[in-house]
Amino acid sequence: LTAIRSHKSQTTQLEHYLPSIWQKFLRICNLNWDNICESNDQWNTKSDQRNAINIDR
Structure with missing residues (x-):
């Protein structure tokens, strides 16, 4: 998130x-x-869960 904040100040x-x-x-x-980052966070969480399931198998 800090990277996003710095990105905003740069723009x-x-x-x-x-x-x-x-x-x-x-x-x-x-x-x-902010909306894009929120949706990305949600997507990343879902993909992380999928990866964890694959590892368990």
């Missing part, structure tokens, strides 16, 4: 150098970033 710094279209795109990405 806000980059916005100063990028054209307005990119700024809008980055803002949309940042708004969706």
Whole structure:
């Protein structure tokens, strides 16, 4: 999660150098970033459970 936080701060710094279209795109990405990470965490947990089941066999 700390990597995600630092990624967000980097993108806000980059916005100063990028054209307005990119700024809008980055803002949309940042708004969706938390949701994407949450769904990834859920997916990772499920795949970890699957791997654990395979190891048990």
